[in-house]
Amino acid sequence: MASAKLGSTALVSFLLLLATICDAQLSTSYYDSTCSQAAQIVEKQVNNILSGNPNLAGGFLRLIFHDCWVSGCDGSVTIKSTSDNSAEVDANVNFQLRAIDEIDQIKSAVETECPDTVSCADIIALAAQYATVFANGPSWTVALGRRDSRVSRANDADTQLPFPVLPFSGLVDNFANKGFSAREMIVLSGSHTIGHTHCNGIGPNLYNYTGQDSLNDTNPHLDTSFADSLKDTCPKGNRLNIVDMDSSPNTFDSGYFDGVLANKGHMITDDELIRGPSGDSIVQSLTQPGSSWNSEFASAMVKMIELSPLLSPDGEIRKTCQAIN
Numbered sequence: 001m002a003s004a005k006l007g008s009t010a011l012v013s014f015l016l017l018l019a020t021i022c023d024a025q026l027s028t029s030y031y032d033s034t035c036s037q038a039a040q041i042v043e044k045q046v047n048n049i050l051s052g053n054p055n056l057a058g059g060f061l062r063l064i065f066h067d068c069w070v071s072g073c074d075g076s077v078t079i080k081s082t083s084d085n086s087a088e089v090d091a092n093v094n095f096q097l098r099a100i101d102e103i104d105q106i107k108s109a110v111e112t113e114c115p116d117t118v119s120c121a122d123i124i125a126l127a128a129q130y131a132t133v134f135a136n137g138p139s140w141t142v143a144l145g146r147r148d149s150r151v152s153r154a155n156d157a158d159t160q161l162p163f164p165v166l167p168f169s170g171l172v173d174n175f176a177n178k179g180f181s182a183r184e185m186i187v188l189s190g191s192h193t194i195g196h197t198h199c200n201g202i203g204p205n206l207y208n209y210t211g212q213d214s215l216n217d218t219n220p221h222l223d224t225s226f227a228d229s230l231k232d233t234c235p236k237g238n239r240l241n242i243v244d245m246d247s248s249p250n251t252f253d254s255g256y257f258d259g260v261l262a263n264k265g266h267m268i269t270d271d272e273l274i275r276g277p278s279g280d281s282i283v284q285s286l287t288q289p290g291s292s293w294n295s296e297f298a299s300a301m302v303k304m305i306e307l308s309p310l311l312s313p314d315g316e317i318r319k320t321c322q323a324i325n
């Protein structure tokens with residue numbers, strides 16, 4: 001009896017080991033025996049950073065999108081370029097990406113407690129979740145076990161991430177390429193309720209809507225006084241001035257969708273959400289009090305952070321997030 005029980009326990013352990021080796025996968029208990037405090041360290045660091053700079057929540061949220069969308073969630077987004085490699089961070093589509101130094105600040109706090117154990121990819125995923133919660137947004141489960149890539153190419157980011165000039169159909173295609181529906185694309189675009197944007201992304205909406213590149217080539221859908229005030233902040237050719245994403249840029253609320261519905265989208269792609277088939281009714285439904293936006297957002301984020309993660313034995317645990325080991 002005892003030996004049969006022992007035998008079956010051993011068998012179960014063996015099968016679990018086999019499953020780990022053959023079918024490595026993300027898991028909420030991944031660091032339980034190696035760094036059980038990993039998530040709490042990240043949470044504390046994110047909260048500390050954001051209490052001094054709440055607008056940076058947007059920086060953390062954009063970062064996970066830009067990591068996962070480019071060949072999966074593998075920490076490739078924070079790697080610095082070197083003399084012989086132009087890294088993702090220097091892609092056009094990654095213009096003014098934020099929170100990269102802060103990710104390394106968090107990483108070093110984690111390294112102090114658990115050296116060479118927790119990947120940058122997992123830290124980026126956790127930070128986006130805690131930042132969203134800090135901004136009063138929904139929470140979701142972050143399964144762990146991503147490994148860090150040794151590859152990061154600017155060109156991969158520029159070919160896989162969406163540019164802010166795409167029409168509705170281009171947005172749908174970009175998200176479909178990653179297995180996301182048009183509705184999920186709209187739900188996730190609601191991220192633009194926090195953080196800020198530079199005039200770089202707004203310019204085409206004001207001065208190059210039809211490709212004529214002139215002062216009056218403005219998106220005709222835009223609310224006129226909104227367009228005028230954007231033009232004050234973003235004169236033609238200006239790339240670096242900063243505009244808040246909505247009137248409450250530190251709070252995850254329906255302000256962004258309300259703006260889009262009022263023809264006050266900053267980028268062409270913000271405005272396009274209501275120009276495609278059923279986009280308008282989807283955005284309207286998501287802004288209703290008690291709508292399912294927050295829960296749909298959380299589900300879509302889980303799907304995003306589990307997009308082809310790099311798993312053991314591939315990749316590495318980087319020592320710092322801005323350079324491969």
Ligand code: HEM
Binds near residue numbers: 055061
């Ligand atoms: C639908 C296609 C999308 C396009 C074309 C787009 C484009 C952009 C652009 C141009 C900016 C401004 C960057 C800057 O100038 O600083 C921005 C910011 C941002 N994006 Fe997106 N985005 C898209 C979808 C998403 C998604 C799916 C997420 C996350 C789930 C996201 C999260 C953010 C956040 C939070 C910011 C604010 C960044 C900050 O505060 O530093 N975006 N996006």
Ligand SMILES: *[C@@H]1O[C@H](CO)[C@@H](O)[C@H](O)[C@H]1NC(C)=O
Binds near residue numbers: 210211213
């Ligand atoms: C304006 O749009 C056209 C066509 O989309 C593009 O080729 C051109 O580079 C854009 N000009 C600027 C200044 O962005």
Ligand SMILES: *[C@@H]1O[C@H](CO)[C@@H](O)[C@H](O)[C@H]1NC(C)=O
Binds near residue numbers: 214215216217
């Ligand atoms: C638009 O601006 C261009 C110069 O940038 C000017 O030649 C053209 O007449 C203007 N068109 C309208 C309709 O105002």
